Amino acid sequence: MPLFNAFKTRAEAVSSEVHRFPSKMEAMGFILEFLKKEGIEDSVGTCACWAPCPFLEGFDAKRLTEIVPGLHFEVTRQRAAGAKIGISQMDWGLADTGTLVQDATAVEQRLVSTLPEIHLALLETGKILPDLPAVLRLIDPREASYLALITGPSRTADIERVLTIGVHGPVRVVIVCIDPEKEAA
């Protein structure tokens, strides 16, 4: 997977964290561990919001919220503003810049990747494209009113040019790549 390797190198170079799993189950295992490790619980400032996404198909959402109290699947403005972690699935990755690309027209998608401190971004490994022109060829913006390209966490160098992470948007971008499921033997 030369595209994945390039993507990982570039994404890490801009302070994203990149993980890769051979299956959805293993990815879910990591996510639940991650939520636990970050101390997600059901109160303002420590909860997590998960925007609707194809990855969740086949999982019992109710069961998940029982395992992780504080994890919410109904994303509201208020909840996202009080969430520590926002989770969403991205549509594409760009290998040459480590960028995540998403049709974020649905407002929940924007809320979970904008307001919380940590953005956990899911990405199918097979959706990594070489570069920006490649993804722009696939997109018709008339069909996707709000396209979001995300390359690492929020950053600024406005005070004495010192690079500082996390000014308005997420402080951490954690990318979870999921390989395509192998056909059952």
Place this chain on the structure above:
Amino acid sequence: MTRPFKQDIHNALENANLAGALTRFSEAYVVSRAKAYEGIDFEALRARVAEIKGGAAGRLQELAAEFTEKVEAKGARVFRTDSPEKVRDYILNLARERGVRSIVKSKSMASEEIHLNAALQKAGIEVRETDLGEWIIQLSGQRPSHMVMPAIHLKKEEVAEIFSQELRERLSSDIPRLVQVARTEMRQKFLEADLGISGANIAVAETGTLVLVTNEGNGRMVTTLPKIHVAIVGLEKLIARFEEVAPILQALPRSATAQLLTSYVTMITGPVPNTDGSLKELHIILLDSRRTAMARDPKFKQGLQCIRCASCLNVCPVFRLVGGHVFGHTYTGGIGVILTAWFNGLKKSEEIQGLCIQCGRCREVCPARIDIPGLIVEIRRNLAREEGQSLGQKAAYSIVNNRRVFHGLLRAAAIAQKPFVKDGFIRHLPLFLSDMTGFRSLPAIAAVPFRDRFREIRQPVTGERVAFFAGCLIDFAYPEIGEAVVTVLNKAGLEVVFPDRQTCCGAPAHYSGAFEVAAHNAADNIDALLQEEVRAVVSACPTCTAFLKYEFVNSLEETGLNRKARELSSRTVDFSSLVQKLVEGGRLRPAEIRETIPVTYHDSCHLKRTLGIFQEPRSLLAKAGYAVTEMFEADMCCGMGGSYSLKNPAISAHILERKLNNIRQTGTPLVAMDCPACVLQIRGGFDKEGGTVRVKHTAELLAERLR
């Protein structure tokens, strides 16, 4: 130059924080920019960007109409106007009708151009800049000093002080802590705001798409959280097609902040859902404000290709000394001069245009391939046309225009050796007539000019002849450089002729905007130089060479002399390039090996950037037994810039000081260069401080060591 402007320059030069911050940045920028462009064909990329933006600038109205149609079909409202006042009224009315009390803004230079914040605040509406740098600037009541880094002139202690006052709480100057304060403080404002204002980096006509390029994430919040979004878009942001977004996004972050891509790129096409399920109200203001007029000007149209990366500021030797509070208006630096002249009126650019030293560094890095120095000279021409020349200028040029009188004056000056002409007058004469010796010594005018000494030189008769164009400095101040040129060429078996009727190349007049005078000089020189049957016309002054080779053709474009100018151009060659060919052809060899002499080499602006020559002199020096040690920023201007050093002596002196220091740092006792004007500046600088570094023209060093 007015007294207040002079004072501003003085204050900026004395502000160690400002110069320190800008200089450290400009040094780091060159390195990080190069790294960001690794693996990318910059010339091809910028050709593409220029093509896209230039094409769009040629059909702004058409693209504006297409954009409007497309995005209105999606449900947005577009307001196109030429008037800043109407933009303010539109937004004020909207705010009134919707009961807007607070506004959050992400960065928009167009809104700064029309002084929107003041108008909104006057109407009792709270406006909050949310870009960290812009917020700092807003709180401190200043204006941005840099197009990309608005608060680069402020130290963290000053920022801490500004925040402390705003929050009525003592804050430390720890940067991450200050950023955290901004995050917390701003978060509430984002969530409460009734209306969000943004700019746009690109507007795509074909799809009605706005592209926003940001790093902090404020742009996403401004366009997501409030229920109304107003985007203020300068007409020049329009491009025709969606696929053309990619090249611009490849160039902009690399050139602006040396990033491969900014943290966030947002592409908005029409209204999007709000957090309460309603559809956002999207208003897009297309601001003309003289852009269409600019697009109609065949020369200045290319100024609209600018993508606001500010790389022209970052590489400018003057900007890094004085910053954007002095060097600019809403838009700063080199491109700022050009945009100010159009958006705010020619008069407003009068002072700032004089800060450009014409070194050409910005032209080298501009990702939209705008000839920034060339357009600034055009502004000078327009200013000269509109306001006429001063009496001093007129008197000076009437002399430069008449070779006999001009050369007579130079000879008289040599005898007098005292300044005998007044300030306003000598400013426009070749500067060795000046007595302004503040920061450097000036050479005495040669008792016997080169044109007279030349007759005494005994040359071999080989029948293979080249003509030598001396230029004023070699002719009247440094005849020994001319003699060295003849010596080297004679050794290669070339016979040198000196056409007596040659005169000033016209550069001083050209750079002051006196194009007619420059054209007159060009015509005289063409006439003199084409008289002789010669293989080539050689000059040891890169500025003269550039004029003979390129500028004569331009300035005589619409005259009958055009063909002759081209003929002269094809014959003209700079000294080092000619000698390099002679060495390659085996006609010149190193003299018998003696000890190697250490030297460092200074690249002159016109040689490196106009003529593209920088390998040749280094290779020749090495062949002739000199060991070349590279200095830091070898191709940075020395601060001379012809009459620039007389008009802006304080800036010139600061630039020179850096150059001298970079030369000293190499530890070599000798510095070589190909330009007699750089010799004047750098030798004068070392002489003034009593230094021991010898300053030589490459020709002088080669004359001793080639055979």
